[in-house]
Amino acid sequence: MKALKELTATELGQLRQRVERELALQRANKLALDLSRGKPSPEQLDLSAELNEPLASLIANDGTDARNYGALRGIPEARALGGELMNVAADRVLAAGNSSLFLMYQVAATAMQRGLWADDRRWSRAAGPRMLAPVPGYDRHFTICESLGIEMLNVAMRDSGPDMDQAQRLAAEDASIKGIWCVPKYSNPTGCIYADETVAAMAELPRAAAADDFVVFWDNAYAVHDFEFPAAPLANLYDLAEAAGTAEHVALFSSTSKMTYASGGLGFCGGSDALLNALEGTLSLMCIGPDKVAQLRHARFLSGRIEEHMARHAAILKPKFAIVDQVLEEELGGLGIARWTQPKGGYFVSLTTPPRTAADIVKQAGEVGLKLTPAGATFPYGRDPNDDDIRIAPSFAPLNELEAAMRVLTGCVKLVAIAQLHRERPKGG
Numbered sequence: 335m336k337a338l339k340e341l342t343a344t345e346l347g348q349l350r351q352r353v354e355r356e357l358a359l360q361r362a363n364k365l366a367l368d369l370s371r372g373k374p375s376p377e378q379l380d381l382s383a384e385l386n387e388p389l390a391s392l393i394a395n396d397g398t399d400a401r402n403y404g405a406l407r408g409i410p411e412a413r414a415l416g417g418e419l420m421n422v423a424a425d426r427v428l429a430a431g432n433s434s435l436f437l438m439y440q441v442a443a444t445a446m447q448r449g450l451w452a453d454d455r456r457w458s459r460a461a462g463p464r465m466l467a468p469v470p471g472y473d474r475h476f477t478i479c480e481s482l483g484i485e486m487l488n489v490a491m492r493d494s495g496p497d498m499d500q501a502q503r504l505a506a507e508d509a510s511i512k513g514i515w516c517v518p519k520y521s522n523p524t525g526c527i528y529a530d531e532t533v534a535a536m537a538e539l540p541r542a543a544a545a546d547d548f549v550v551f552w553d554n555a556y557a558v559h560d561f562e563f564p565a566a567p568l569a570n571l572y573d574l575a576e577a578a579g580t581a582e583h584v585a586l587f588s589s590t591s592k593m594t595y596a597s598g599g600l601g602f603c604g605g606s607d608a609l610l611n612a613l614e615g616t617l618s619l620m621c622i623g624p625d626k627v628a629q630l631r632h633a634r635f636l637s638g639r640i641e642e643h644m645a646r647h648a649a650i651l652k653p654k655f656a657i658v659d660q661v662l663e664e665e666l667g668g669l670g671i672a673r674w675t676q677p678k679g680g681y682f683v684s685l686t687t688p689p690r691t692a693a694d695i696v697k698q699a700g701e702v703g704l705k706l707t708p709a710g711a712t713f714p715y716g717r718d719p720n721d722d723d724i725r726i727a728p729s730f731a732p733l734n735e736l737e738a739a740m741r742v743l744t745g746c747v748k749l750v751a752i753a754q755l756h757r758e759r760p761k762g763g
Contacts, residue, residue, distance in 0.1 A: 335668035338751055343759075350752050353745045357702050360742055365703030367739040372522070372681035373730040374592050374647075381646050382594040385631050386521045392627065395627065399625035406614055407628050408600075411633030416602030418556050418640065419588040424574050427604045430624045433599035434589035436556075438551060439478050440616050441585050441603065445512065445549060446482055450612045451582060455547040457484070457512045465551075466504060466514040470684060470712035470723045472522040475515040475553070479714070479751035486714035491521070495528035498535040502542050513551055520556035521569045523712050525677025526682040527645055540583035550575075551625040553587045557583040558644050560679040561652040565641065572604065582606045590632055592681065593643065600632050641666075648679075654688040654728040657736050658683050665744035671751040684712075690721045691750045692736035698746040704739050 341349065346413040391402045394409040404631045407413065408429025416427040430437055433440055441450070446463065449456035457463040465474060465483040472490070479486050487504060490497040497517065505511050516536065528536070540548040550570055560566055575581040586604035593599065603613055636643060659676055662685070666672040692709040699706055707725040710716040726743070728736055 337668065337670035338748075338755060339670060346752055346756065350749065351750050353752075354596070357742065357745050357749070360738065360745075361702050363703075365738065365742070367703055367731065367735055367742065368705045369727050369731060369739055369743070370705045371730065372592070372727040374596055375650065375732075378592075378647055378649050378729070381643065382635065385594060385598075385635055385683045389627070389630055389634070392408050392630065394626065394630060398626065400630045403622040405619075405623050405626055406617055407610065409629050411623075411637065412600060412626075412629035415590075415633050415637055416588060416600070416604065418573075418637075420554060420586045420602060420604045421570050421585065422604045424638035426572070426606075426610070427602055428610050429629055430601045430603070430617070431628070432589070432590070432591060432595075432597060432599045432601060433472055433477075434553070434587045434603070436554065437601050437603040437613070438475070438553065438585075438587055439481075439532075441549075441551070441609070441613055442478055442482055442484070442614050443548065444616045446484070446487070448612065448616065450549065451545070451547070451608050452611065453545060457547060460510045460512065460545075462510055463512045463612060464508070464510050465512060466496075466501055467714050468515065468521075470523055470725070471715070472517055473551070473707075473711045475551070476714045484512070487721075488714065489514070490738075491524055491526070493526050495526060495532035495536075498532055502535070505539060505545070505548060507544065511543065512545050512547060513549040514539065515553065515582070517553050517555060519554055519566070519569070520677055520680025520682075522555070522680070523682040524724075525680050525682060527566055527568060527676045533569035533571050533594050534574055536667060537571055537578045537584070540575075540580040541578060546598065547688060548583055551582045552584060555587070555589065555592070556642055556674075556680040557588055559592065559647070559681070560644065561655070562663050562678055563641060563645060563648075566678060577618055583606050585609055590636065593636070593640075593647070594632060598628060600629060650727060654731070654736055655683065657733070658726060658728050658740055661737060661740035661744060665741065666747060669748070669751075671761075672747055676762045680727050681727060681730070685724040685726055686696060686745055687722050687724060688751050688754060691747075691754060692718060692721045694750045695724060695743070695746045699743055701744070703740045703743050706743070725727060737740075
């Protein structure tokens with residue numbers, strides 16, 4: 335396939351007419367396709383049907399009655415499960431309800447209002463607290479910052495993770511910079527895995543930072559969401575932070591939300607005694623313990639069989655990601671107008687289009703019947719400076735609809751790129 339810029343005006347016109355006809359046919363079918371959010375499909379949810387079976391006993395290993403109040407840090411079995419996911423000891427884990435995002439918000443809010451170290455350090459003492467946001471990144475991290483009045487500074491993402499030279503320079507120069515967001519494995523949305531040297535540099539970052547209350551938010555949401563086994567490795571941040579003397583400045587997060595039931599899973603926070611004490615103090619103002627029946631169900635269902643269970647998820651997800659890659663290659667490969675990631679796990683593919691085209695592509699796709707994550711959502715404040723990043727979330731779409739959705743998307747990419755090229759070419763070129 336010839337690069338788009340090498341096509342003559344006649345060839346471009348013919349390609350545009352062909353794509354317009356194909357999209358018109360799709361529009362006539364009144365499609366209602368959705369690649370906007372990384373939700374588990376019904377088939378994935380069905381993998382955890384055993385959670386609905388009655389429990390033989392509602393008493394935890396330490397004698398806690400799961401039906402009653404208490405155990406704010408979670409029952410031992412659930413904390414051990416969280417430790418297995420985050421690769422830390424169970425006593426370094428707080429197990430909560432279904433949302434790790436809730437725990438991230440509470441840690442950030444506690445850092446702002448009460449501090450995480452039982453002293454007078456708190457982010458609100460800074461005139462304008464800020465956080466580093468690797469981009470493209472996770473929109474809900476950005477929402478937390480906006481809601482708490484925390485300004486965000488972009489840090490470029492590489493295939494190996496955030497640009498740590500940039501992160502270290504910014505953090506060392508400015509004491510108002512209080513932390514950094516991370517999705518270290520199958521990062522949202524690029525799907526990269528942080529390299530060993532990136533994780534090691536991240537463990538050193540709180541010591542290099544000008545702020546003495548700097549925190550690494552380590553949202554390892556896709557820690558076990560591999561497509562191939564044995565699983566791809568990720569260096570252990572907490573062990574490295576302990577060696578660097580920065581463990582009190584690391585907050586680990588994980589959940590079972592995309593492993594079992596998204597609405598009824600478990601969220602986990604891991605870290606030092608100081609961090610867990612501070613978080614427990616905040617949670618105690620709002621609740622008198624998590625849903626320990628759900629914790630029992632998950633611990634008994636998943637303990638000792640996480641890889642087996644996630645291999646069943648992979649059997650559903652991997653073919654969907656293969657279709658995404660296949661259509662992108664068939665329709666856009668060689669045109670010189672797009673590149674995309676090819677993750678080996680997680681929930682997203684990141685598509686890079688020509689500069690100043692992503693918003694138009696998403697708009698045109700919507701008019702045909704394909705819903706996508708809004709352009710710019712993977713950047714703080716919804717502002718993608720290049721307007722070239724589109725997040726693809728194929729998990730929820732039925733397999734028999736996914737190819738049609740991708741043909742719509744790639745068709746819109748071609749139309750918008752052709753229009754841009756026509757505007758930029760000299761007349762008669």
